[in-house]
Amino acid sequence: MKRKPAILLVLLLAIFSQACEKVIEIDVPAGEPKLVIEGRVENGQPPVVFVTTTRGFFEPTSLQDYADSFVDDAEVTVNGIELARICSDELPDDLLPIFEESTGIPADQAAELGICGYVGLNPNLIGEENTTYRLEVRARDQVLTSAAHIPNVLSPDSVWFRLWADSPNFGYVFANLTDPDTSGNAYRVFTRRIGPNMNDNPVDPTFYPSLGASFADDFFNDQTIEVVFLRGQPPNSSRPVDTGESARFFETGDRFVFKFCSTTYPVYDFFNTYEAQQGSTGSPFAAPNNLNTNINGGLGIWAAYSCTTDTITAVP
Amino acid sequence: MKIPKAFILSLILSAALLGHRSASGQSGVKGKVTAAESGETLPGATVTLDPSGKGAITDADGDFELELEPGAYTLTVRYVGFEGQSEKIRVKPGEMRTANVALGSQTLREVKIEALGQEHLRGAQMGTANLDMELIETLPAFMGEVDLLKTLQLLPGVQAAGEGNAGFYVRGGGPDQNLILFDGAPVYNAAHLLGFFSVFNSDAIEDVQLYKGGMPANFGERLASVIDVRQRQGSKEEFKGRGGVGLISSRATFEGPIKKGKSSFIFSGRRTYIDVLTRPFINKDATFGGSQYFFYDLNGRLDFNLGEGSDIYISAYAGDDAFGFSSAQTEFSTDLDWGNRILTAGWRKRIGEKALFNLKGTYTNYRFGFTGGQDEFELRVRSDIRDYRIQPDFTFYLGGHRINAGVLYTFHDISPNNSSAVQGETVFDLGVQQQYYSHEGAAWIADEFDIGDRIRVEAGLRFSGFAHVGPFNRYLLDANGNNRDTVSYGSGERVADYFGFEPRFQMRYKIDEKSSVKASFTQNYQYIHLANISPLALPTDVWLPSTDLVEPLLGRQYALGYFRDLYDGKFEASVEVYYKDMKNLVEYKENTQPTDGVGNNEDNFLTFGRGYSQGVELFLRKVKGKTTGWIGYTLSKTERQFDALNDGRWYPAPFDTRHDLAIVAAHKISDKWTVSSNFVYGTGRPITLPANGYFIENRLTLDYGPRNSFRMADYHRLDIAATYTVDPMRTTTDPVTGETIEKQKRIQSKWVFSIYNVYSRLNPYFYYFDNEGRVEENTFQITARQVSLFPILPSVTWNFSF
Incomplete structure (x- = not known):
């Protein structure tokens, strides 16, 4: 059903091939700035929070504009324990790749931009299954709160590659x-190409969420299903492997890590609206909806995951 | 709903009493009303005698008879779709004068939207317009497809839903607030191809009557308007045909007598052939190689004159849109189909000279289906609406009163967005299929009468009721939207019911022979709602009845108008102001996704609000002469308020158009050539745009600003058309006498050349935002783009008849 609007768009454009478009100037006044949280805690990993x-x-x-949108003077706590502020321009060189892995910003540029995040270095904050993590962020005279629960780990029964x-x-x-x-189980999937492979495809610096890979068991509770x-x-990648016929596909010979995470319904709800x-974007049939955030007093997401990984070589 | 027996009994007794013939020897007038061109009798025509205040309705044979005191009268005959006619008569003592009237059908020679001269001054009704197909066929047509709903959009107070779109909004009402009737049966989706064409084949349509303001009491069910479309009757005298060949579709109509003078048939068909024409040129291996689209319409009607003032008819419509897409590359395929099935059966019986009984039964089915699949996964979604209606009503004259009374009962069977999904052998649990059963009823009585020479009143009272009944499961949700409990109702068990009075009042005060003022008040309940997630009207939109959660819409409209004839009746002018308030409007809650209703009640995701619309409509039209047409201008404002949307603040309705202008003109150059044009202008449609942006997982995320706070660029367009009538006569030489003689050609034809959007204005259809590049590469940028659908579009259509 999600595809209906897209199909209608295809119909419209296919029939009226004379449709034309042009670039326009639009003068929309910016709204009041709002605080945005992008935070996650994962089993076996410390919580990481960015405030923008x-x-x-x-x-x-x-x-630089993007770097300036990060708030570097926030007070961030998880379960009452304050997270440490870590800024990219203060990191030793050997930790910059980890920063790149978290933000996607190349290490050499991160070193110059003072982008700050908040990390839970306290061992008590390392993510554990079946545990709730309460977030509180104080910044710009505002208090933002949220809570996220790491569910029990659930591994797929099997994972395999297949040509289309x-x-x-x-x-x-x-x-x-x-x-x-139990109903209300939700999942999210990430992949990371680790190569090398015979195609010389680039390796990924971090995990990327698979398109449409946020889903919940609304329609298959207590069933075994096959998911693709x-x-x-x-995002907006210009790498050859991410454009053209190879875009979004795995290629024979690829080695990659398949990361399967269980999460909670509010996290699914956020990413479901995020993906929608x-x-x-660009569809005249889509309603202009904001995302279903789980942050009280702000925007964004405080996500908790319990993840398992499989390393797969794409062999037909 | 229970209909009071006393009410029905009183109607029958009234009719019986009125049916009693008076003693002979009295003076009066009698006659037969026929169609001038075909000679067909016209049952149901209205005959009035001023200043007696008396009137009659022609019987199934087109006859009427009225007793009158001796004196001078103006006899006026009106019949929808025909030119009204008035003549002075004098009735002598003891004389039953005969006055046969032949009404001319509306022809190309005069382009008009209301045939009867001065009707806009005389009648009490305001906010109405009648369009005949001759007029519609003369005007420029989008891609050569004549469309009555698009012509309606050229009238003040009626606004188009968008570029090339057959949808429309009337005086601030949503698209669901227009009751579209086809021979008395409701049409839920009157659009083909996502709204670019209407379902009404012009060859099969007699005329259309629009009520946008003072709705008579015999109409209801919707807040904003009634569009009463009547299908043509076949000729009872001779076999005929007509049709047209256009760029994207062709159509054909055949009609004729079944039993000459007594019964007739008419059948029409229309089909697009984009799919057939493009098939040879599409590479099947291309991405869209498996795509196809077409729509078709089939119309039919049978009429039988049973004699003794009685006739019956059966009218039917079937039409579908079908779209298919498949891609071998991605293993993805989908099919979309939607369409209407409509059946009407009617019986009309004249009782005495002054009463007409109508009994009508209708069946309507609108359905939408979607099937999508990839690999072993397949998803099916179906929406279905079935309406069964029966409507008896009486129209009769009592002294100087024209009274109409009747009842209407509808059984609604609505199943919105029922889904099923399988993957291989796995059947997904999508919950219990949704089905809404409901009864809707109404009873009304309306009286039209004069008070003195200057005042005419049309007053009516409609009482309507609605009951939502089981079987039905109500899912009760917690604060997070999860199902916490289910309440089950058994078959026929009452889930919710609503009742309400709908008073109607219209009054005309004649200032002098050239001007009058009118006022009206209308209150309506609407028990059926359209919920649309998308800002555009789509066949996927969900119709829902009133339920225990969804209260009926309530609308009140107040209107005042001044009407005047100018330059000896060559021009008609009017100014109407209106104010309308609406309660219990429905919208989906923020962020509702199409899948949310699966395994749940669709109405659990609705939220409710109120709205108002106010405006001024100016209308100036030229009704006589070689050049005819009109200028219509509307200044209006329509806003809505929902506690759960837009932080509870008022916001412009998505179809709020501050200024709306239409200029329509047609000029008859000669017997062969007629040219016409229309120009439209409308303030840009309000839309919601993102005010802020932020990044989540390095992707730009939109934070939308206030709802509908931005307007797209203004819309304007000029269309022109020229109609060439091929000489209907041919010249031959008599082989015996050698004289030159003229004979009528067997096939008459016309060429219609039309140019849509003459100056190729790129009107906005929608805006979107493209973001390219990557922030970390310092190449990120956002571009706003406007998509326009139709630049200049010439077309040619050949119409024929025999």
Whole structure:
């Protein structure tokens, strides 16, 4: 059903091929800046939180503008324990790749931009299954709160690669998943190409969420189902492997890590609206909806995951 | 709903009493009303005698008879779709004068939207317009497809839903607030191809009547308007045909007598052939190689004159849109189909000279289906609406009163967005399928009468009721939207019911022979709602009845108008102001996704609010002469307020158009050539745009600003058309006498050349935002783009008849 608006758009554009478009100037006044949280805690990992502010949608966004949107004087606590502020321009060189892994910003540039995040270095904050993590952020005279629960780890029954239709090289990843008998289970999948492979495809610096890979058991509670996933890739990527016929597909010979995470329904709800918004940009049929945040007093997401990984080589 | 027996009994007794013939020897007038061109009798025509205040309705044979005191009268005959006619008569003592009237059908020679001269001054009704197909066929047509709903959009107070779109908004009402009737049966989706064409094949339509203001009491069910479309009757005298060949579709109509003079048939068909024409040129291996689209319409009607003032008819419509897409590359396929099935059966019986009984039964089915699949996964979604209606009503004259009374009962069977999904052998649990059963009823009585020479009143009272009944499961949700409990109702068990009075009042005060003022008040309940997630009207939109959660819409409209004839009746002018308030409007809650209703009640995701619309409508039209047409201008404002949307603040309705202008003109150059044009202008449609942006997982995320706080660029467009009538006569030489003689050609034809959007204005259809590059590479930028659908579009259509 999610595809209906997209199909209607295809119909519209296919029939009226004379449709034309032009670039226009739009003068929309920026709204009041709001605080945005992007935080996650994962089993076996410390919590990491970034605090930013919104920017006028049509304002120019250079890398420096982006760096300036990070709030570096916030007070961030998880379960009452304050997180340490870590800024990219203060990091030793050997930790910059870890920063890159978290933010996607190349290490050499991160060293110059003072982008600050908040990390839970206290061992008590290392993510554990079946544990709730309460977040509190104080910044700009505001208090933002949220809570996230790491569910029990659930591994897929099996994961495999399969070529699609007539393609000799490209394919998807399939997983068999047995959902627990409790309703409201939610999942999210990430992939990371680690190579090397015979195709010389670039390795990914971090995990990328697979498109449409945030889902819940609304319709398959307590059932075993087969789920198909595409390859996650960087947003607006210009890498050859991320464009053209290879975009979003795994290629024969690829080695990659398949990361399967259980999460909670509010996190699914956020990313479901996030993906809907990303997928509907430009559609005249889509309603202009904001995301379903789980942050009280602000925007963004405080996400908790319990994840397992599988390393797969794409062999038909 | 229970209909009071006393009410029905009183109607029958009234009719019986009125049916009693008076003693012979009295003076009066009698006659037969026929169609001038075909000679067909016109049952149901209205005959009035001023200043007696008396009137009659022609019977199934087109006859009427009225007793009158001796004196001078103006006899006026009106019949929808025909030119009204008035003549002075004098009735002598003891004389039953005969006055046969032949009404001319509306022809190309006069372009008009209301045939009867001065009707806009005489009648009490305001906010109405009648369009005949001859007019509509003369005007420029989008892609050559004549469309009555698009012509309606050229009237003041009626606003288009968008570029090339057959949808429309009337005086601030949403698209669901227009009751579209086809021979008395409601049409839930009157659009083909996402709204670019209406379902009404012009060859099959007699005329259309629009009520946007003072709705008579015999109409209701919607807040904003009634569009009463009547299908043509076939000729009872001879076999005929007509049709047209256009760029994207062709159509054909055949009609004729079943039993000459007594019964007739008419059948029409129309189909697009984009799919057929493009098939040879599409590479099947291309991404869209498996795509196809077409729509079709089939219309039919049978009429039988049973004699003794009685006739019956059966009218039917079937139409579908079908879209298919499949891609071998991605293993993805989908099919979309939607369409209407409509059936009407009616019986009309004249009782005495002054009463007409109508009994109508209708069946309407609108359905939408979606099937999508990839690999072993398949998802099906179906929405279905079935309405079964029966409507008896009487129209009769009592002294100087024209009274209409009747009842209407509808059984609604609505199943919105029912889904099923399978993957291989796994069947997904999508919950219990949704089905809403409900009863809707109404009873009304309306009286039209004069008070003195200057005042005419049309007053009515409608009582309507609605009951939502089981079987039905109500899912009770907790604060997080999860199902916490279920309440089950058994078959026929009452879930919710609503009742309400709908008073209607219209009054005309005649200032002098050239001007009058009118005032009206209308209160309506609407028990059926359209919920649309998308800002555009789509076939996927969900119709829902009133339920225990969804209260009926309530609308009140107040209107005042001044009407005047100018330059000896060559021009008609009017100014109407209106104010309308609406309660219990429905919208989906923020962030509702199409899948949310699966395994749940669709109405659990609705939120409720109020709205108002106010405006001034100016209308100036030229009704006589070689050049005819009109200028319509509307200044209006429509806002809505929902506690759960836009932080509870008022916001412009998505179709709020501050200024709306239409200029329509047609000029008859000669017997062969007629040219016409229309120009439209409208303030840009309000839309919601992102005010802020932020990044989540390095992707730009939108934070939308206040709802509908931005307006797209203004819309304007000029269309022109020229109609060439091929000489209907041919010249031959008599082989015996050698004289030159003229004979009528067997096939008459016209060429219609039309240019849509003459100056190729790129009107906005929608805006979108493209973000390219990557922030970490310092190449990120956002670009706003406007998509426009139609630049200049010439078309040519050949119409024929025989």
